[in-house]
Amino acid sequence: MRYGDPMRSVILDEHARRNIIFDVLDGIPPSQDESVEEVEFRKEIENDSRNLEYRAEEVGISNPLFEFSSQG
Numbered sequence: 001m002r003y004g005d006p007m008r009s010v011i012l013d014e015h016a017r018r019n020i021i022f023d024v025l026d027g028i029p030p031s032q033d034e035s036v037e038e039v040e041f042r043k044e045i046e047n048d049s050r051n052l053e054y055r056a057e058e059v060g061i062s063n064p065l066f067e068f069s070s071q072g
Contacts, residue, residue, distance in 0.1 A: 021059070041055070
């Protein structure tokens with residue numbers, strides 16, 4: 001996977017990407033009914049913190065760890 005590849009998550013809408021990002025930050029495992037695209041997106045952000053930050057910024061989350069900790 002290349003960092004910042006704009007074509008990686010085109011299939012998933014913003015809402016789905018936000019949900020997956022917050023699930024990853026919260027440590028929620030993938031559900032059995034996730035699509036191939038959702039699984040790939042999840043793997044991409046779980047395995048690389050730079051990708052997590054980049055993908056979070058794409059959906060309007062400027063600092064994912066801060067925003068996540070502020071939600072609780």
